Each structure stands twice: as structure tokens, then as C-alpha cells.
Amino acid sequence: MFEEIGVGGFASVHFGRAVGAGGFSRPVAIKRLHRMFAGNPEVRLMFLDEARLVSRISHPNVLPTLDLVAEDDELFIVMEYIKGATLGHLLKQARRRGQRVPIPIDLRVVADMLHGLHAAHEAQNERGEPLGLVHRDATPDNVMVGADGFARLLDFGVAKAMGRLQTTARGELKGKFQYMAPEQIRGGDIDRRTDIFAASVVLWQLLTQKRLFAGSDPAEIMHAALHDPIEPPGRAADGIPSAIDDIVLRGLERDPAMRWPTAEQMVLAIEGLDIVATHGEVGEWVRQMGAEQLADRSSKLAVVEQSPLSVPETRDRLASGPHSGVTPPTAGAWLERSQPSGLTPTVEGSWPSAASQVSSASVSRAIMASQDRLGPEPRRWPMVLLVAGVLGVGALTGTGWLLVAGRGSGPAPAVGPAPTASAVAGKPSAEEPAPEEQPEPSSVAPARSGAATPAGSAATSASAEAAAARDRERGSPPAGGPARGAPSAKPGKPRSSLYSQH
Numbered sequence: 253m254f255e256e257i258g259v260g261g262f263a264s265v266h267f268g269r270a271v272g273a274g275g276f277s278r279p280v281a282i283k284r285l286h287r288m289f290a291g292n293p294e295v296r297l298m299f300l301d302e303a304r305l306v307s308r309i310s311h312p313n314v315l316p317t318l319d320l321v322a323e324d325d326e327l328f329i330v331m332e333y334i335k336g337a338t339l340g341h342l343l344k345q346a347r348r349r350g351q352r353v354p355i356p357i358d359l360r361v362v363a364d365m366l367h368g369l370h371a372a373h374e375a376q377n378e379r380g381e382p383l384g385l386v387h388r389d390a391t392p393d394n395v396m397v398g399a400d401g402f403a404r405l406l407d408f409g410v411a412k413a414m415g416r417l418q419t420t421a422r423g424e425l426k427g428k429f430q431y432m433a434p435e436q437i438r439g440g441d442i443d444r445r446t447d448i449f450a451a452s453v454v455l456w457q458l459l460t461q462k463r464l465f466a467g468s469d470p471a472e473i474m475h476a477a478l479h480d481p482i483e484p485p486g487r488a489a490d491g492i493p494s495a496i497d498d499i500v501l502r503g504l505e506r507d508p509a510m511r512w513p514t515a516e517q518m519v520l521a522i523e524g525l526d527i528v529a530t531h532g533e534v535g536e537w538v539r540q541m542g543a544e545q546l547a548d549r550s551s552k553l554a555v556v557e558q559s560p561l562s563v564p565e566t567r568d569r570l571a572s573g574p575h576s577g578v579t580p581p582t583a584g585a586w587l588e589r590s591q592p593s594g595l596t597p598t599v600e601g602s603w604p605s606a607a608s609q610v611s612s613a614s615v616s617r618a619i620m621a622s623q624d625r626l627g628p629e630p631r632r633w634p635m636v637l638l639v640a641g642v643l644g645v646g647a648l649t650g651t652g653w654l655l656v657a658g659r660g661s662g663p664a665p666a667v668g669p670a671p672t673a674s675a676v677a678g679k680p681s682a683e684e685p686a687p688e689e690q691p692e693p694s695s696v697a698p699a700r701s702g703a704a705t706p707a708g709s710a711a712t713s714a715s716a717e718a719a720a721a722r723d724r725e726r727g728s729p730p731a732g733g734p735a736r737g738a739p740s741a742k743p744g745k746p747r748s749s750l751y752s753q754h
Contacts (some may be wrong), residue, residue: 253282253328254556255548258362260277262289262409263299267556268330270318271370272514279553280318283329290325302409303329315396315406331406335549336398337542339454345541349459354691355492356529357537358458361523365395365451366519368405373444373515386442391431392457399538400544401531412603430465437474445508448515452503459485459492478506490521495525569692608630631731 254267268282278476289295303320309318317328339361369390375383387394387408396405429437433449436442456464466484467473482504484497501523505511512518522528529537539546 254559255552257281257622260407262286262295263701265554269301269556269559270330270331279333279556281331281333283331285327287326288702296327296408299327299329302407305375305383306408308377309372309385310382311362311368312402313404314371315404318599333553334396334404335546336396336400336538337545338393339395339397339403339645340392340670342397342538342598343458344463349541350459352626353458354529354537355459355496356527357534358455359496359527360401360529360531361395361397362451362455363519363522363528364403365390365405366448366522368403369444369447369451371449372405372408372521373538386444387450388429388436388442389431390447390454391428392454397455397534399535399542401533402423402536403533403534428569429470429477430463431469432474432477433508433509434478437477443508444514445511448503448512448518449505451515451518452500456485456500456504459491459496464504482719487584493525493527518602551580649743678753 254269257265257267258679259265263285264285265280267285268280270280271277281591285295286300301321303317306314314333315334317329318332321328321330343353369387370389372385375382375385385408387405388411389407392404394405396404396406433442433446433451436446453464465473465476465480467476482501484492484494485500486494486497499518500691502510503512503518512521650682668701
């Protein structure tokens, strides 16, 4: 969602952009409920009703609704964007220039308006049942006249229909007093003929460039609509054919039964005249009367359509040039989600300044650059554990070599009695400690003499292995083997040991 196009009592309309796969993109108009009404259940239901009702109308003279988005407790109606201006704005421009709207243009615009009203009156729900829809606010401000020459009815916010979520209280008036039918002012029953009265008031105003019902306050305006005589437009302005007077006056009958029964019948009467303008002629008039507004909106729309879609691209463009006067998107499948990625809307829905965007990007890049220069953070604990493990393994290895060297180079044990049967069987006797529990006299001496170094341990190991090899060649027990006096193994049978005998 981008910059505001217009604002009303309950909502504002903004530029929007819809995006899709494969680079699909199109401009849209987004109607946003005012924040002050976001928590009002009645207004929210009215907003939802508008989207739901318009979705049931498919006609070229009704502005279509594309999507309804609810996000962060806000409501958005996504509509087709029309290059053009409201009929109310075009009338003001004509008065400012002192120009009268050509009669053929008047007839064509109101004919389109009536076509849209008839489509709304004939709308049905999903079960094929008539909605009984009445616009109740068919005014110049709610008619968009495009540069293509087609007029489109919009803003069904106060429309009456069957099955509405929000209902109008008895005696409550909805709409603009200058265009209200007498039955609407009185709070009576209304139907499609109420909209025909409003469209006839619009046609009278276009033809004469005057207000039909004037007054300084709502009470005077309503009194005039109920009681003041209605004169033909040809009497209030020159050059209006009597056939047009007849069409307009029938639409302005205070008795609904005397009016045109349907909008379609009234539009057929208008189009039966030979002076109705073509849509091409209407489009040319719109481009002349609304030239200034159309140029301003085209420049803003160009910014919307050229807005970047990716995060890095967005930041780079913001850093190189400002995008003033545009507000970032906020929400929905059609909201460029439908929005330029990387742009964060502020609380009020305005673009953050280019300076703030550049500052944020610069800080991010500075942090990343500093991390690249310093490299990854050192992993201290794994290195400490690795060093401790290497030292522990080295200490155990050195101790083992010292034990072996102690057995091979230490003094021979004293001659003692022959081992007992329990010793031969691998079980310690009561008088003799088990081999694992015997003290190791050589385990301390090498440590005092420095034999615990890696070089000393290797030399001791080599000496022990050489001595063991010589003992095997001579057939004598190796160092650290059975004590003297122990029974030797019989020839031809393998020698037994404390760990091999069972």
C-alpha cells in the first residue's frame, strides 16, 4: 500500500500494487478503514458488507473488488485501479474554468451510472436469491469516470441489502441529504427506485451546473427535497431539449410509484436520444478536465510500478535516491506480499526516510565487514580439551614404559619358596598378595633419575625387548618370569603362566 489517493469519513483510498509469479504486477486501489474505527464492530461490519456485496456484482460500470484483507486488526478492500477522476472532481474543475459540461457527456455518464445501478439491483447471492441491493449513496463523488470514457459506480459502504451483517436502525439516515429521495428522508421503505431518484438529481445537476436542493444546513436541504417544487432542467439552463426534461422529471417524482420502475428503463430512454456521447468523447473530456490530477497521479503511479521487489535491490535504490511522497505497503495477498520487500511501514503507514534506510543498511554492512576482517571467533574450549587429552595420553604412555623398564632392568627378586597351588591356579593365597597389588619398586626409581622422559622410555623399551629375545633363544624364562626354584615346563608342552593356565 502506497500514498493516499483520497479520504472519506470512514476510510481512505491508497495506491497499491499486486504482484505474482513470473514478474506479474498490476496497480490496484486499496481502501483502508480508518484506525479510529478499527475497533468499532458496527463500522467493521459495514466495511465487510461492502466487500461482500460488491463481489456479487460483475459489470463494467461497477468498480470491481479484487480482495478483502484482514491483517493486524485492520481491514483493507483491494479494488481495480482506474485512471480517471470522480465526477464530483470533474464538475468542480468545469466550474473553476467557467465551462459547462456538454449535454451529450452528461447523458453518457449518467447512462453508465444507471447501468451500474441496475446491475447492483439485480445482484444475487450464491444461492441465486435476489439481494435486494440499494446503493443509497449514488452521488457524483461515488462515480469514477475513467480516461477510457467509462463511468463506474463505487462505494457501496452504506448500501442496503438482504443478509447484511450490519443493519440500519429505524430512523437512521445514510447517504447525502442533497441526493436523498423523500422516502429515504422520512425513514420509510426503500428500494431500487430510491437510487433512480438520486441518479436523476445527479443528471439535473450536470445539465444545469446547480444544486437541485440547496440549503444552509441539513434541515433546510431535507425540507426542500420534501416540499419545494422541482422545475425542469430546461427552465434552469438554456439549450436542454424537452425530451430530456421529461426523462429527468419522471425520475424525480416524489411518489416512487410514478418514477421509472427500473434503472434499465430510464437508461434505455436516455440512450434512445440521438445526442448521447460516445465513450471516446467522454474520455477526451476527462483528460482535458482532469489533466492536472491525472498527471500528478501518473507520476506517483510510476513510482509505485517501478518500486523494487527484492530486499537488496530495494535498499540499493533507497540509498541512491529518495522516493518522496510514497507510503509503503502494509498487508494482504494483493498487497505486495503485495509490497516492496525490505521496506518496513511506520505506524502511520508512511515511508521511512531515505536517510534512515541508508543508515540501517550502512550499519549492517559495517558489522558484516568487521566480522570478515576478524574471522570466525576462536574456539578455545575444544583446543584446551585437545591439549589436555594429548598430555594425559603421553603421561599414561610414559608410565607404562617405566613399568616395563623397571621389570627388565631392576634387581632380580629374592629366591623364595615355590608358588602355592592357588598361585599356580591364578588365585592369590592368603599369605601372599595378588600380583596386581604387589608394589612396583621400579615405578619410582626411573622417575627420580629422569627415565620418564620420552627418550628414556623408548630406550628402556628397546633394552627390555632385546633381553626377552635372548632369553627365548636360550630357552630361559624372560625377565620378570617365574622366580628361581619354580618348576619349569615339561619338554614338548607349552609353558603355562598365571594368565594361560586354567
